[in-house]
Each structure stands twice: as C-alpha cells, then as structure tokens.
Amino acid sequence: MNARNLSSGNDVELTSLTFDELEVGQSASVSRELTSTDITLFATVSGNVDPLHFSGGSAASRFRQPVGHGMWAGSLFSGLLGTQLPGPGTIYLKQELEFLAPMFPGDTITATVRIADKARDEKGRERVTLACTCTNQKGERVIEGVAEVIPPSEHVRQAGVGLPDLHLVAHDQLDKLTAQCASFAPLPTAIVYPCDETSLRGACIGAQMGLIEPVLVGPESKVQALADELDLDISALRIVDASDVIDAAMKGVDLARQGEVGAIMKGALHTDELMSAVVRRDKGLRTTRRISHVFVMSVPTYPKPLLITDAVVNISPNADDKAHIINNAVELANVLGVETPRVAILSAVETINPKIQSTLDAAALCKMADRGQITGAILDGPLAFDNAISAEAARTKGIRSEVAGQPDILLVPELAAGNMLVKQLSFLAHADAAGIVLGASVPVMLTSRADSLPARLASCALAVLLANKNGAR
Template sequence: MHIENCTFDELQVGDSRELRRLCTQDDLLVFANVSGNHNPMHLYDADGDGDGMVEAVAPGMFVGALVSAVLGNLLPGAGTLYRAQSMVFHARAHAGDELVSRVTVTDKNERDSTVTLATEVRRLGDDALILSGAATVEAPRKKISYSSHDLPGLIVQRHRHFEKLLKLAAPLPALKTAVVCPEEPNSLGGALLARSHTLIAPILVGDATRIAACAAEIGADLTGVEIIDEPDHQTAAHRAVALVGEGRAEALMKGHLHTDQLLRATLDKQAGLRAGRRFTHVFVMDVPGLAHPLLVTDAAINISPDLKTKVDIVQNAIDLALSIGIEQPKVGVLSAVETVNPDLPSSIDGALLSKMAERGQITGGLVDGPLAMDNAVDIAAARTKGLTSPVAGHADVLVVPDIDAGNMLAKQLTYLSHAEGAGLVLGARVPIILNSRSDDDMSRLASCAVAALHHFRLKGGA
C-alpha cells in the first residue's frame, strides 16, 4: 500500500476516509499474542462463557485499532500521533465479519496542530454500528509518502488443515490398529491419545512388561486396551501383520522399533500385506500460510526410484489426496528445471509421468512435470517461466526425485517453515502409520486421522 498523508493545512472540516477489513480467526490469534489478552471469548476454538458455543468475538481494542489504521494510513496519514480517543461499543464484531472503519474531520486547532475527528466502525452487510467515538490527533505539517510493502509479514503458526482433517475423521468408527512395540512414552502416548480422540482402537503388540512400565511412567491407564505380549521386535511385527490377515486389525502403527523391521514383516511373500503396488511413503504437510495441505512423496522408503516405481508413488499419493478431500489433486513432479534435459533423469521422468497421466495410465489427478520447486508451488514464479498448466504454481502433491531430496524437503518444511507432518505408508492392504520419535501430538493425531479417512474411502465409505 502507498501511503501519502494530508497535512494540517490541507485538512478541511468534513473530510472523510474509510478502510475495509475482513476480521479473520488469525487476526484474533495475532492480537491475543501481541496484546497478551488471552481471554477465550476472543479465540476461534474456545467457549469463553460456558454456554456451549464458540464466541470468537473481536476484542474491543482490535476494533479500535481499525480506527487507528485509517488515521495512520489515510487521514491525516503518515506522521499522525494520537492525543485522545473515546470509544462507545454498540454491538460486537466476530471472526468472519467485514468491517468498515471511518473517520471524519470535525474541528481543527491551529495553536497546537491538533485535529478532532468523529470515528466509527460498522459491519458491512447490515450496516450495524459497532463502535462510535472521537479522536484528537496531532496532524503532520510536512508532506510524507511511504510504502507499507516494506513492512515484514506475519505467518500464524496454526495448523488449520490438520484441525480440519481431525474434524472429518471424528464421525468415523475408530480404526482397529495394531500398534507395534509401543514401548517408550512417545509411541505409547501417541496411540493412547489417538484412542482418546476415537480415531483408533489400538491393539498393543510388544513387550507387555515394558508397555506397562511405560504406561506407569506417563500416568496412562491401560484398562480396556488389548495387549499381546511379544517381547521380540521382529516377532511382534509379524504378529501385528497376522492380526490384519485375521480381520482383527485395519491398520498398522509403528512404535519403538526400526522401520525396516516393521516393513520386512509387511513385505513377507506369504503372510505379508502386498497389494500389487510398490510400498510408498507420503508426508501430508500442514504448512502455515499455505492454503491447502501439501503432500510430499517419497521421502522415507524408496531410495532411488525408477520410472515404474514413480508411477506407483504418484498413484498412491493421488489416492491419498482424494481421501483427505482434495477433489482433483494436482501433482508436480520435481526436478532442478522445468524443461526436459536428457542429462537430468528426473526431468525425463517428470515428462513421462505427465504424459502417462494424459493417456490414463495414472488416474484421479492432474500430473505435470518436470517442475522446479518454485514454479510448482508459486504462481508468480510459474508465470515468470511462462508455464500455464493447471498444476504449475498450484501443486497439492510434490513428487521428489529420490529419498535424499524428499527427506531434505520434508525437514526443511518442518524446521524452517514450522510445518507439521503426518506420515503414512501406502500400497499395502491396510494403511501403515509411520511416525518418528520427534513428532508431536498433532502430527501423531493427524497421521491417525489420515489413515482413518483413507481406509474409509477405500472400503467404499465415500
């Protein structure tokens, strides 16, 4: 925004300016953090007065700040300083309301360069008066121009996409899940937390003594939870897989054992869980500031996948994207460039996967490649490169060249962009929930929610 002020000499009684502002849930979170006012009446997901309803009332001082925005940006504008402000609140604004703040010059005092202005805030739509009052300000004497684009932006670290997934999964029956070796606090606690949210019905397979000791350590009650005593990790993994074959489990969840021990049991040629496709891993990432979940694949299983494996990687990711509510998944196949280079295998794979999707060999989504990271996720970068596909700049799924690139991308999103990641292995007869020891509660819950949603859709529930 370009800001140019009105000096004291230019101001006339009757001059008026206004600004419109949509009050969002994130605005209320930012205001709570900046002001220190954590009154639950103003938080988007809290019942502040015990009536069973979420209020999300805009704080009075947030509404008042909208008046200050008109004074500082438009009239008088840059260089303005407050002397006094009166406010009377006539109604309440809420998250989702679009508000109009307006100021009108009512008086000028030449002696001290002060200006008095009538102030009000109204709700757009019904024109309800939210606030009225008067401001006295010191008006600038010199002309000033300023670009507000120089102001640093803010990103609210709130994981709205995972919250939505939890709500989508909440009505589903609890997913019967064999939890393999939950013998340390994070893995056991995560399984029991998902149970308390009715996302999974866990069967704990592992060393019963260690599981009981771990439960005592974290103060957890195991009443009603089935425990199958298998002290050896490899044996426990095979027993959990057998539960799927018996129809007693609909998913597997990794506990405190090596990933390869779990996968070795699932890949057993006779008793395993092969279903025709390669096993592939998908991270569902909730990246603050991004308008949709971002799927990254494969960052955990296939080290250097060939084209045939990448077909399964792409198809599995599309299927999962559909399960979590992305109606037409847009898949960007990543390379270092967005043009085909015969010396760069990932660019050739990207072009071939794109053509295979056009010919119906990959179904359910749109696939484009090769795409560089910038023009896969940023529309301005895509336009700069002259890319006009529906995927470029809008990718929901990022297919990486190899496990190195995928691991680095997922961890960069987690540790630099403050993303949360839910991890799932696909291609087996049932979802395999794969969490790391560093995952927090939200990541573990989201992984279970994603598994439940995927299982439900594949079984014909949606």
C-alpha cells in the same frame, strides 16, 4: 488456515495536516473485513485468548460463534489518526469508546473519525477532538466514542513506512483431517513397541479423540512401567506382550493379517525394523500393489494439502515403480476429496536431459498417462521444484502447464531427494506432515519422534479415512 501474507511495503504518500489546516467536520474512513486471522493476531499481540474470540463456546459466552475483540476495531482509529487525519506526527492523548454491538468474522467494519472541535488551551497548546464511530456492513453502529489528539506541528508529505511480510502459521489443513473422521468408529490399531512417551501418549490421545482403538504391542512390563511414569491410564487398552522390537513388529503385522486390527502405527523402533515385517513375502502385508509412502503436508505458504511421494520406502524407483507410486498417491488424494489430482513429476530441470534419469522417467510417465496406463490424474514433468510450485516461475520460463503452480502431488525422483524436501519444508517452512504407507493390506503409520501431536493425530486420521474410504468423501 494456511499462512497468509498479512502486510507489505506501504508506498502510499501520507500528508500531515497542521492545526490551522484542520476544520471542524473533516473526516476520514477505512473499511476492513474482520477475519479469523485478525482475531488470532490481535490475541497474540494483546494476550487476550478468551475462548469467546475463537469458538464462542466458553461457559460465559452468550454467542454461538467467535466474536472479534472490540479493541481490534478501536485500533482502526489509531491507524486513521496516524496516517490520514490529522496524519503522521499526531500524538494520541485520550480515547473514550463505548462498545454497542458484537463483531463477527466476515463482518466488514468501517471506522470513521470526524473533527468535532479544535482549540488552543490557556497555555496555547493545540488540541483536536474527534468523534469516532465504527459501523458494520448493515450500517449498524458497533462502536462510538471520542479521541483527543495533538496535531502535527508541520505540514509534511512523506511515504509510509514499509512493513515486513508476515505469515501466520496455522495447520488447520491437518485439523480438518481429524474432523472428517467424526462419523467413523475408532479404528483398531496395533501400536508397535510403544515404549517412549511420544508413541504411548499419542496412542492414548488418539483413543480419547475416538480416532483409534489402540492395541499396544511390546514388552508388557515395560509398557506398563512407562504408563505409570507418565501417569497414563492404559487399563482399558489391550496389551500384546512381545520380547523385543523385532518380535513386536512381527506380532503387530500378524494382528493385521488375522483381521484383529485395521492399521499399524510405528512406535519406538526404526522404520526398517517395522517395514521388514510388513513387506515379508510369507507372513507380511503385501498385496498385488507396490508398497509406497505418502506425506500429506500442511505447508504454511501453500493453500492446500501437498502430497509428497515417495520419501520413505522406495529408494531408487524406476519409471514402472513410479507409475505404481503415483497410482497409490492418487487413490489417497481421492480419499481426501481431490477428484482429479495434479501430479508434478520433479527433477532438477524442466527439460528432457538424457544424462538425468529422472527427466527421462518423467517423460515416460507423462506418455503413459497419455496412453491410459496411468489414469485419474493430470501429470506434468519434468518440473523443477520452483516451476512445480510457482505458476509465476513457470511463466517466466515459458512453461505451459495444467499442473505448474497448483500441484496436489509431488513425485520426487528418489528417496533421498524426497526425504530432504520433506525435512526442509518441516524445519525451514514450519510445515506439519502426516504420513501413511499405502499398498499394504492395511494402512501403516510411520510416525517419527519429531512429529508434533497434531501430525500424529492427522496420520491416525489418514488411516481411518483409508479404512473407510468408501464413505470418507
């Protein structure tokens, strides 16, 4: 699930009803669909993280699907009392509820409060009793009970309080990648120089999940000492001894050349140290295709995976290079199930400017697509980032585009711009990114020490899907 706008400014006028204005039999209702987002938010606020509410698979559960928190529905009564009947200024005194049936994600719950009694006690204090019920879309009662309140002292009309926009950050887009690999055998993968906690632990977890079959390539004594320090059992894993990072990179690449592994993952060495071995003309992993890198990003404010290329390998590609980079990204998008990906070719502006080379490249690439030199995708550019991502921004500038507002792939002008874009999304927009090198004879995972575990596992999943691309979809 991606980020979801959960609340917004409330410009509805609210009315407070006093004791004298209330009548027995008056009622108010509200209907809400129970979503997975509601369950997550309620768990966050209440601290109730019982697996019953998320998987339905806890040992104590009698259900086979997630069950909504009963008090989530109970909170709907609070909303009714405070905004509709009696309205703003109501003071909650007592609530008694009986939970009659479970609520599941997708259920539409209708909460109703009805005035059952109103009275002044012996000291003249005003009290109102309301019957409370919740029913589902089938008309079945799931909750019933009674609330007692003090009604507002004055009849007032006022606007509801504006609420901030909230976004729930959840990266199930990347989780779905790992789920797609369930039917594939673990992919033999050379972990090049796994001499830090992140790379060694990630390799072990990838093995435990059945994604990869790690071959640890690095100084054997150093790798074993680290495993002992981290209490990781690597006794079942093959270790290929290497004297240093350069030796490890060359031996990892050689394993791929010999067909002993089907992928390579970067460990505790610099990207250029690994890639120099990958791109060697004599003993590297070059093919007839151009080598490029793609980030598959889960951005909380974007509804689908976003592929960004190339922010790692090609420093300043020309138009011909970019055509090959697009073709690589399109192939990956196809593997991920996007039949005809939409490619936004980014620049600083959305018009052709002879002084800005990336706008000229974009024009050339679009014409290449028109003439069949680039196939399998819908291209548009140049597009500034706002026009590429936001259909509204594109409309404001009078841009008619099949890509604007819904791209699957962002082609960046050059490496520096792409690298900054990816890191901005990661650190300012809470995005997660899985990365993969394409165009080599095997997938190459250039993971970073800053990558989260889900992102590392998603990179493994990309490699598995690519290695099994004929059956990945």
